[in-house]
Amino acid sequence: MEVTLTVNGVEHRADVEPRLLLSDFLRHGLELTGTHVGCEHGVCGACTVLMDGAAVRSCLVFAVQADGCELATVEGLAPGGDELHPIQDAFREAHGLQCGFCTPGILMTLVPFLRENPDPSEAEVRAALSGNLCRCTGYQNIVAATRLAASKLREVEV
Amino acid sequence: MGAHPHVGAGVLRNEDPQLLTGRAIFVDDVHLAGTLHAAFLRSDFAHGRLLSVDTSAAKRREGVIAVYTAEDLGDYWCHGPLLVPPPPIAGLTFNTATLVPLARDRVVHVGEPIAVVVAESRYIAEDALEDIVVDIEPLPVVVGLEEALAPDSPVIHEALGTNVAAHVVQQKGDYEAARGDAHTVVSRKFSYDRGVAGAIENRGILADWNARNEELTVWDTTQAPIPIRNGLAERLGLLQSQVRVVAPFLGGGFGPKMMMFYPEELLIPWISMRLERPVKWIEDRAESFFATTNERLQLHEAELAVDSEGRILGVKDVFLHDSGAYDPYGITVPINTQCTLLGPYRVPNYYSEFTAVFTNKTIVTPVRGAGRQHGVFVMERLLDFAAKELGIDRVEIRKRNFLTPDEFPHDHEILFQDSAPLVYDSGDYLPAMEKAAEMIGYRKFLDEEQPKARAEGRRLGLGIVSYVEGTGIGPYEGARVSVEPSGKVQLATGVGTQGQGHFTTFAQIVADQLGVDVTDVHVVTGDTREFSWGTGTFASRGIVVAGSACHEAAIVVRKRILSVASEALEAAEDDLELADGVVRVKGSDLSISLGELAVRANPLRGAVAAGAEPGLEATSYFGPARGTTASGVHAMIVEIDPETLEVSIQRYVVVHDCGRLVNPVIVDGQIHGGVAHGIGNAFFEELVYDDQGQLLNASFMDYLLPTATDVPHMEVAHVETPSPLNPLGVKGVGEAGAIPVGALYAQALEDALQGAVEIREIPLSPGRLFDLVQDAEADS
Numbered sequence: 001m002e003v004t005l006t007v008n009g010v011e012h013r014a015d016v017e018p019r020l021l022l023s024d025f026l027r028h029g030l031e032l033t034g035t036h037v038g039c040e041h042g043v044c045g046a047c048t049v050l051m052d053g054a055a056v057r058s059c060l061v062f063a064v065q066a067d068g069c070e071l072a073t074v075e076g077l078a079p080g081g082d083e084l085h086p087i088q089d090a091f092r093e094a095h096g097l098q099c100g101f102c103t104p105g106i107l108m109t110l111v112p113f114l115r116e117n118p119d120p121s122e123a124e125v126r127a128a129l130s131g132n133l134c135r136c137t138g139y140q141n142i143v144a145a146t147r148l149a150a151s152k153l154r155e156v157e158v
Numbered sequence: 159m160g161a162h163p164h165v166g167a168g169v170l171r172n173e174d175p176q177l178l179t180g181r182a183i184f185v186d187d188v189h190l191a192g193t194l195h196a197a198f199l200r201s202d203f204a205h206g207r208l209l210s211v212d213t214s215a216a217k218r219r220e221g222v223i224a225v226y227t228a229e230d231l232g233d234y235w236c237h238g239p240l241l242v243p244p245p246p247i248a249g250l251t252f253n254t255a256t257l258v259p260l261a262r263d264r265v266v267h268v269g270e271p272i273a274v275v276v277a278e279s280r281y282i283a284e285d286a287l288e289d290i291v292v293d294i295e296p297l298p299v300v301v302g303l304e305e306a307l308a309p310d311s312p313v314i315h316e317a318l319g320t321n322v323a324a325h326v327v328q329q330k331g332d333y334e335a336a337r338g339d340a341h342t343v344v345s346r347k348f349s350y351d352r353g354v355a356g357a358i359e360n361r362g363i364l365a366d367w368n369a370r371n372e373e374l375t376v377w378d379t380t381q382a383p384i385p386i387r388n389g390l391a392e393r394l395g396l397l398q399s400q401v402r403v404v405a406p407f408l409g410g411g412f413g414p415k416m417m418m419f420y421p422e423e424l425l426i427p428w429i430s431m432r433l434e435r436p437v438k439w440i441e442d443r444a445e446s447f448f449a450t451t452n453e454r455l456q457l458h459e460a461e462l463a464v465d466s467e468g469r470i471l472g473v474k475d476v477f478l479h480d481s482g483a484y485d486p487y488g489i490t491v492p493i494n495t496q497c498t499l500l501g502p503y504r505v506p507n508y509y510s511e512f513t514a515v516f517t518n519k520t521i522v523t524p525v526r527g528a529g530r531q532h533g534v535f536v537m538e539r540l541l542d543f544a545a546k547e548l549g550i551d552r553v554e555i556r557k558r559n560f561l562t563p564d565e566f567p568h569d570h571e572i573l574f575q576d577s578a579p580l581v582y583d584s585g586d587y588l589p590a591m592e593k594a595a596e597m598i599g600y601r602k603f604l605d606e607e608q609p610k611a612r613a614e615g616r617r618l619g620l621g622i623v624s625y626v627e628g629t630g631i632g633p634y635e636g637a638r639v640s641v642e643p644s645g646k647v648q649l650a651t652g653v654g655t656q657g658q659g660h661f662t663t664f665a666q667i668v669a670d671q672l673g674v675d676v677t678d679v680h681v682v683t684g685d686t687r688e689f690s691w692g693t694g695t696f697a698s699r700g701i702v703v704a705g706s707a708c709h710e711a712a713i714v715v716r717k718r719i720l721s722v723a724s725e726a727l728e729a730a731e732d733d734l735e736l737a738d739g740v741v742r743v744k745g746s747d748l749s750i751s752l753g754e755l756a757v758r759a760n761p762l763r764g765a766v767a768a769g770a771e772p773g774l775e776a777t778s779y780f781g782p783a784r785g786t787t788a789s790g791v792h793a794m795i796v797e798i799d800p801e802t803l804e805v806s807i808q809r810y811v812v813v814h815d816c817g818r819l820v821n822p823v824i825v826d827g828q829i830h831g832g833v834a835h836g837i838g839n840a841f842f843e844e845l846v847y848d849d850q851g852q853l854l855n856a857s858f859m860d861y862l863l864p865t866a867t868d869v870p871h872m873e874v875a876h877v878e879t880p881s882p883l884n885p886l887g888v889k890g891v892g893e894a895g896a897i898p899v900g901a902l903y904a905q906a907l908e909d910a911l912q913g914a915v916e917i918r919e920i921p922l923s924p925g926r927l928f929d930l931v932q933d934a935e936a937d938s
């Protein structure tokens with residue numbers, strides 16, 4: 001089936017099998033391998049991308065369902081060059097990642113969350129991240145990084 | 159800049175920009191044109207005779223390139239190596255049964271591979287698995303440990319004639335005599351179960367045989383690329399120099415990514431050579447529950463003999479250990495249990511006996527902690543029970559038994575997993591306990607908070623336990639440091655990396671010696687083409703062993719820098735200082751950059767002195783005599799909902815000693831992750847097998863990893879007793895956090911339930927707590 005979709009502002013047209021997962025299409029079709037796959041059954045959150053602005057698990061979506069959608073992946077987050085997005089910056093500063101495998105999914109989960117919750121409490125951050133598994137960090141520095149990111153984003157907005 | 163501007167500082171990680179932007183390359187991110195994809199047909203039965211495998215329909219499916227079964231492997235089919243032979247313990251029984259690449263006439267656990275399909279896409283390969291017709295005659299299944307040893311039990315490995323994988327006795331002193339002198343003896347049965355490593359990245363392999371250059375490149379999610387390279391070369395009849403194994407970024411390891419060999423690891427390269435195409439296999443989550451090794455149950459019968467003051471006279475422990483279907487790791491896990499049980503305590507008499515047992519389940523190999531949890535649980539619980547019986551405070555009984563600083567090095571007179579005597583190098587346990595008690599507010603909690611909460615009908619409990627961890631074992635690792643003409647430093651080492659921050663901590667160590675910034679040290683690790691010698695990242699040894707090698711190599715390079723600079727600047731070496739990437743004559747403007755010195759050290763013309771080596775480069779190796787002992791105390795306060803028995807952690811305190819801290823931020827992160835893993839083990843994670851050896855919860859929906867709402871905020875502090883066994887004074891930390899959590903939960907929950915139950919098992923859950931409370935009520 002023919003699909004046309006936009007990923008990080010670039011339009012892609014492809015002929016895909018109806019059963020092809022969006023995660024596989026992004027990773028292996030478009031070679032956007034920043035989106036990771038940890039479970040393929042919707043639990044770990046590593047495959048989270050934005051579909052028309054909302055965080056979705058790309059392992060639970062078929063590529064054909066994304067036809068006509070605007071997608072955003074971790075590759076599109078940083079403004080380019082050596083510069084990082086404020087959320088990425090905060091994760092580096094607060095040591096919010098170890099192996100980094102869960103990280104892209106977490107970053108993409110946080111983009112809409114922090115847009116809607118510019119000043120979240122620790123409990124709100126933990127609840128927002130409860131669908132993203134991380135085996136390395138014990139979440140503590142991820143939570144700290146998220147709150148740091150929120151403050152950085154608030155500064156940018158002002 | 160001071161003498162050590164980087165080591166000891168929480169510098170930002172060099173690897174983060176790559177990881178944060180999605181540029182970092184993990185195994186499944188490597189795309190090669192023409193790659194074929196493999197999928198494995200796995201046994202649905204835990205035990206059975208494999209009568210036939212018909213792959214003809216699968217081979218006919220469009221897009222399928224090849225299907226292989228054990229028959230097709232010819233000479234390549236053989237049992238894998240015994241990765242860790244047991245230490246030379248007198249009277250030891252050890253029966254080896256190592257893995258096979260594909261099951262041939264018998265399957266011994268669910269998920270054991272039977273056939274592999276190679277196709278144009280993974281989707282097609284998986285379709286074709288459905289086309290394969292397998293005939294297995296089920297055999298009686300061995301699941302329970304005690305049942306496995308019953309005389310009428312079915313035997314898994316017929317050639318061995320027994321399900322005993324190992325039987326080991328280690329002892330010091332005379333336990334029975336000590337028992338005779340004891341004021342009190344507490345004896346109990348314990349069961350301690352563990353689960354999966356749960357790295358978020360599953361395993362994967364991409365092999366590319368280049369028939370024109372006769373070179374094999376393998377990208378592998380391994381913690382040990384060099385041993386894999388060596389083993390593959392041997393098995394495939396290639397020179398080591400023809401094989402390159404790359405462990406790029408890994409999405410977590412935690413133990414099971416260090417195996418030799420997983421069947422897939424052996425087969426994918428072989429297939430690539432057959433088909434002369436790149437072949438990739440990426441494990442899926444369901445497969446990982448069966449096909450990736452994990453850790454499991456031990457059953458202990460233990461007793462502790464104490465005098466009237468609670469001083470330990472002796473410990474006796476007899477236990478069974480589940481090895482799973484094969485035992486490629488020898489006795490590594492149970493011997494860790496045996497050795498770690500002794501903890502930070504003075505134990506004059508010890509009798510420890512274990513029997514490792516084959517069962518029809520996934521293979522057990524080390525997972526973060528590697529059997530240490532089980533031992534710590536037994537010892538800490540025994541101390542708790544003894545304290546209660548003698549009416550001694552639980553912190554006090556521990557303090558009375560701690561080894562004191564003047565008792566180091568302390569020889570426990572038994573052998574550790576690395577075959578070296580179990581000798582603690584250094585430690586200071588009392589201050590750690592006092593600090594933890596102070597941080598958690600031990601006295602105030604017991605005297606005020608808990609009684610007040612109880613009066614309000616709330617169930618609050620506190621736990622506080624200690625443990626040691628043998629870390630940083632040999633044999634050795636190496637590192638090569640070179641200063642490039644750009645002035646940047648290249649650092650290559652052989653260990654793989656799975657999130658520990660090696661790109662930063664190793665760089666910190668080298669940066670301090672060479673007077674450069676951490677960001678100017680480019681670390682390459684896990685690529686056998688870059689560094690050819692070493693073993694891998696396991697047993698909390700990266701920073702200790704590889705870190706020390708980095709340090710030694712950097713010292714040699716520093717000397718070379720100074721000697722070349724002394725000539726260039728016509729100044730005595732003693733008058734030179736190295737900082738900010740230049741060598742300067744102290745108190746003058748005269749200086750030369752490291753880049754210029756690198757060029758001078760590698761001249762294009764002219765003569766060099768006899769015996770001179772080119773470049774500012776050195777390779778060093780470090781092999782510690784034995785492991786170094788880290789330690790810690792964890793404390794927590796929990797509240798149990800009286801209705802649901804839901805447990806919430808209100809405070810969590812860690813006081814840890816891993817010697818000198820290279821990067822405190824990274825160290826704390828390691829501890830956080832370990833604790834979270836420990837919490838999972840204590841309260842969320844359990845591999846549930848039925849009596850047919852079927853795993854009933856093989857998904858992240860049913861097997862629960864702790865989430866951000868389950869893991870509390872942790873307060874971490876350190877005491878530092880440097881290790882005398884390495885030049886940096888460091889001890890390992892990778893596994894530490896995970897080790898004492900089961901023991902901690904048990905004590906805290908018992909406390910919250912006001913002694914209504916005695917907890918002698920892990921894992922727990924609200925449901926299990928409910929049952930224990932009910933049973934206790936029925937009994938009383």
Ligand code: FES
Binds near residue numbers: 057058
């Ligand atoms: S891979 Fe999609 S949620 Fe785990």
Ligand code: FES
Binds near residue numbers: 102135358410
């Ligand atoms: S950083 Fe490794 S899984 Fe989160």
